[in-house]
C-alpha cells in the first residue's frame with residue numbers, strides 16, 4: 441500500500457458545549473479517493489476545517505508528506521497544495537465567475553496590473569473542462585445553484601493542489617454536472633493526487649471512492665476498502681446499528697381535494713394542472729431546471745402567475761407574497777437553505793419560529809414565549825437536532841442539522857399544504873428516515889404534501905402519486921404502484937412512450 445500523503449491523528453476539537461472531534465483520524469493516499477463518512481454532526485466538516493487551518497485543534501497531529509505540519513490558515517494550506525470545496529458556497533454574487541475563481545490571487549501582468557484577459561482565459565478553460573456552459577465574465581448571481589457549485593469546484597482546481605477536499609460537492613448538481621465532476625475526479629486520481637470526498641449519497645461512494653473513513657460523534661470508527669463493503673455495512677458503521685425499512689410508507693385515507701391547480705402559467709411554468717388531496721403525498725420528479733421549484737414558487741406566492749388559477753378548499757388564491765401563502769396555509773421549505781431558507785446569524789429558536797410568528801403572537805403582537813419555547817423544544821426532540829441549546833447560532837450547526845431546522849420552520853406554521861423542496865438533501869441516512877417518519881405523521885393527520893426530489897428512490901419510496909415535469913410542463917403522471925425509475929426518467933427527458 442502506498443504511503444499516505446496526509447495523515448491526521450488523534451485530532452480533538454471542542455466548541456462551547458460540543459465535542460466536535462474526539463481523537464479523529466484520517467489518511468489520504470496518492471491517486472486515491474478517500475470517502476469521509478458519518479452522520480450529520482459527526483465532525484466531517486470540522487476535521488477538514490482543522491486541516492485547512494480555519495480551526496485550531498485542541499490536540500492531535502498532522503503529517504504532510506511525512507513531516508509534521510500545521511497550517512496557519514486557509515491561505516497557508518492552499519499555498520502548500522491543499523484545496524477545499526466547502527459544503528456551503530462562499531461566492532460573491534456581484535462579482536464575475538473569473539473574479540470569484542481567482543479572488544485574492546488575481547493573475548497579474550508585468551508591472552503588477554491585473555491581467556484580465558489571462559484571467560478570463562484561464563477561467564473559461566476551467567469552465568469548459570467542467571462542461572459548464574457559461575462565460576467566466578458572467579456574474580455569479582445569474583447562475584443556478586448547481587452552476588455555483590461548479591464554480592466552487594473550478595476554484596479548487598485552479599491551482600496545482602496535491603490534496604483536494606470535496607465537502608458534499610454534488611449536493612446541488614444535476615445528473616450531467618455530477619457526471620462531469622466524476623470525470624474530473626478520475627483525472628485527478630490518475631494524476632496521483634489525493635482526494636477527500638464527503639457525501640451522504642452512498643451510491644456515489646461506491647461509484648467514485650477507493651477507501652472510506654467513518655466518524656461517529658467525532659470519533660474515528662474505521663478505515664476500509666470500498667470494494668470490501670456494501671451499503672448496509674457502511675450504514676452500520678455510520679449509525680452504529682442496522683437500519684432497515686428505509687422508506688417507512690404508511691397508508692392514510694385520502695380526503696377531499698385541498699389544492700386545485702388549473703392551467704397555471706408563470707415564469708418557467710406552462711399550463712400546469714393537477715389536484716392534491718388531504719392525506720396525500722404528491723411527488724414531483726424531473727431533471728433540475730424542469731420547472732418544479734418555479735411551480736412551487738408560484739403556488740406559495742413568491743412569483744406572479746400569468747394565467748390559470750389555483751384554489752385551496754374551493755377558495756381562489758391570488759397570492760402576491762410568500763407571507764400571503766403562509767397566511768392561506770401553504771408552507772414552502774426551500775431547497776436553498778442558505779440562500780432563502782435560514783438566517784444563519786440567528787438562533788435555532790428564532791429561525792424555527794420566524795414564519796410562525798403570526799400564529800405564535802397575541803392579538804397585540806406580543807409573542808407567546810411559553811408556546812414558542814414548547815414548540816421549539818418539541819421539534820428539536822422529534823427531529824433529533826444536534827445542538828447544545830435552542831439559543832445556538834444556526835450557522836454553527838452541521839449542514840444536515842440546519843436542514844432539519846428548515847423543515848421544522850415550515851411545519852411550525854401548521855400548514856394545510858406543505859411543499860418540501862429536496863427535503864433530505866445533505867441529510868444523513870438515519871436522519872432521513874426520521875424526516876420520512878415525520879412527513880408520514882403529517883400525512884396521516886390529513887396534511888397535503890408536495891414533495892420535490894431529485895432522488896428517485898426517495899420519490900418512489902415516499903409518494904402516493906408522482907408527477908414528472910419537463911420544460912415547465914407536466915410530462916407524466918404515475919400511480920406509485922406502477923412507477924419505475926426508467927419510467928420517471930423517460931418522462932423527465934420528455935420521452936413519452
Ligand SMILES: Nc1ncnc2c1ncn2[C@@H]1O[C@H](COP(=O)(O)OP(=O)(O)OP(=O)(O)O)[C@@H](O)[C@H]1O
Nearest residue numbers: 455460480481482483484485486836837838839840
Ligand atoms: N463554529 C462552531 N461553533 C460551535 N459548534 C460547532 C461549530 N462548528 C461545528 N460545530 C458543531 O460540531 C459538530 C460537528 O459539526 P460538523 O459540521 O463537523 O459535522 P458534519 O459531520 O460535517 O455534519 P453534516 O453531515 O451535517 O455536514 C456539530 O455538533 C456542530 O454543531
Ligand SMILES: [Mg+2]
Nearest residue numbers: 484485527839
Ligand atoms: Mg458537514
